[in-house]
Amino acid sequence: MGAALTVARRELAGYFATPVATVFIVIFLVLAGALTFTLGNFFGRGQADLIPFFSFVPWLFLFLVPALTMRLWAEERRLGTIELLLTLPLPQWAAVLGKFLAAWAFCGIALALTFPLWITVNILGSPDNGVILSGYVGCLLVAGAYLALGAAVSALTRNQVIAFVLAVALCFVFVAAGSPIVTEFLDTRLPVLAEIARNLSVAERFGGFTRGVIAARDLIFFASFIGFFLFVNAVVLDHRKAD
Amino acid sequence: MAALIEIERLTKRFAGFTAVDDVSFTVERGEVLGFLGPNGAGKSTTMRMLAGFMPPTAGTARICGADVVDQPVAAKRHLGFLPEGAPTYPEMTVAGFLAFTGRIRGFRGGELTDRVAHAMGLTQLEGVRLQPIETLSKGFKRRVGLAQALLHDPPVLVLDEPTDGLDPNQKHEVRELIRRMAPEKAIVISTHILEEVGAVCTRAIIIARGKVVVDAPPSVLEERGRSLDDVFRSLTQPEAA
Numbered sequence: 080m081g082a083a084l085t086v087a088r089r090e091l092a093g094y095f096a097t098p099v100a101t102v103f104i105v106i107f108l109v110l111a112g113a114l115t116f117t118l119g120n121f122f123g124r125g126q127a128d129l130i131p132f133f134s135f136v137p138w139l140f141l142f143l144v145p146a147l148t149m150r151l152w153a154e155e156r157r158l159g160t161i162e163l164l165l166t167l168p169l170p171q172w173a174a175v176l177g178k179f180l181a182a183w184a185f186c187g188i189a190l191a192l193t194f195p196l197w198i199t200v201n202i203l204g205s206p207d208n209g210v211i212l213s214g215y216v217g218c219l220l221v222a223g224a225y226l227a228l229g230a231a232v233s234a235l236t237r238n239q240v241i242a243f244v245l246a247v248a249l250c251f252v253f254v255a256a257g258s259p260i261v262t263e264f265l266d267t268r269l270p271v272l273a274e275i276a277r278n279l280s281v282a283e284r285f286g287g288f289t290r291g292v293i294a295a296r297d298l299i300f301f302a303s304f305i306g307f308f309l310f311v312n313a314v315v316l317d318h319r320k321a322d
Numbered sequence: 323m324a325a326l327i328e329i330e331r332l333t334k335r336f337a338g339f340t341a342v343d344d345v346s347f348t349v350e351r352g353e354v355l356g357f358l359g360p361n362g363a364g365k366s367t368t369m370r371m372l373a374g375f376m377p378p379t380a381g382t383a384r385i386c387g388a389d390v391v392d393q394p395v396a397a398k399r400h401l402g403f404l405p406e407g408a409p410t411y412p413e414m415t416v417a418g419f420l421a422f423t424g425r426i427r428g429f430r431g432g433e434l435t436d437r438v439a440h441a442m443g444l445t446q447l448e449g450v451r452l453q454p455i456e457t458l459s460k461g462f463k464r465r466v467g468l469a470q471a472l473l474h475d476p477p478v479l480v481l482d483e484p485t486d487g488l489d490p491n492q493k494h495e496v497r498e499l500i501r502r503m504a505p506e507k508a509i510v511i512s513t514h515i516l517e518e519v520g521a522v523c524t525r526a527i528i529i530a531r532g533k534v535v536v537d538a539p540p541s542v543l544e545e546r547g548r549s550l551d552d553v554f555r556s557l558t559q560p561e562a563a
């Protein structure tokens with residue numbers, strides 16, 4: 080675990096040593112703010128909550144998180160540092176976990192920087208801050224799910240464009256799985272699959288968190304989702320690290 | 323006591339060709355093995371398997387008795403490895419990078435600071451310790467890679483082209499360093515500079531098309547031909563059709 084945290088620390092410092100951090104955070108904050116106030120009708124709906132903000136987060140992360148993960152392993156391969164990192168005395172899972180934790184902490188920082196929205200609703204009304212906190216936990220879990228998936232895809236190819244496009248597409252599958260278009264289509268034809276689709280949907284699970292419900296089964300879903308893709312990441316890395 | 327490096331029938335096959343074909347050798351403490359061969363002969367692949375980066379298709383490699391596949395972390399703890407091209411994280415400072423590898427190797431606090439300072443001393447990096455690695459010249463970058471491999475004073479050193487890109491003075495310093503460390507360590511260096519073998523190695527292995535063609539002290543090699551160059555060429559050129 081110590082080695083994983085050492086890797087995470089180095090990675091996180093790496094984000095801030097390059098323009099990656101600034102660009103990511105600025106774009107995220109600008110888009111989140113703009114969408115919340117325009118499409119989300121933050122002021123007009125006259126309710127003191129962050130639902131308009133939370134509803135856009137899974138969609139924003141859908142494009143921003145793969146941009147973060149596409150370079151995760153590809154960059155190590157390009158620089159050749161993967162050979163250095165994986166010949167240091169640390170178990171392979173520690174390298175995978177360290178990279179994931181750094182990216183996750185980074186997403187957490189980006190989310191935390193949306194605090195002016197929270198201050199705004201608290202000044203304008205008296206929101207249920209428990210619900211807001213649960214919403215943020217949900218956002219973080221969605222980011223974690225996308226990150227784990229994107230990191231595994233990034234281990235698969237050294238081409239960053241392919242890593243990005245594939246990660247967006249796969250994340251989209253898990254968001255869209257629970258949308259009415261998909262489930263209604265499946266309900267009429269293959270009801271069994273509709274239930275599976277709903278259960279695998281990241282957006283569906285996230286919805287509970289934004290309503291203030293932190294259910295054990297949703298936490299287990301995200302934990303196993305992240306765990307599964309970190310495992311895939313380690314396996315893929317083992318087979319393709321030298322490619 | 324068993325040799326510090328033991329390689330037995332090591333083989334690596336990629337789709338369609340065999341990069342390393344049934345290579346066996348051992349390196350004892352006090353030996354400096356020069357690993358020679360034309361480009362693409364399988365030098366780097368052999369070293370990558372020895373360092374536990376690439377899994378072998380067949381055969382085994384052990385470092386200080388630890389199998390690189392079955393006990394990878396134990397094997398890597400005893401190993402200082404300079405990968406081909408001396409890769410480093412460009413945005414980190416020299417001291418920051420060395421501290422990172424030291425921390426992964428389990429050093430903390432004062433010991434970590436001492437180790438980093440010592441490794442920078444061995445490789446003359448003190449003057450650039452707070453510079454980002456990407457701003458350094460090729461020779462300095464190579465020395466940062468070397469410092470990383472020496473930081474924990476490992477019994478086994480595997481250096482893939484340690485003097486590539488260095489100027490003659492720096493080459494001389496690195497060879498001096500290797501000679502000084504040689505008595506307590508088992509060292510493998512790959513190179514295609516033949517004079518280097520005569521200068522620092524106690525033994526030379528020439529590898530061609532994945533197979534070991536010669537395993538002998540440099541002096542014996544020289545007796546076989548007019549010079550190392552001739553021997554190298556005669557042994558590694560593809561046979562005439």
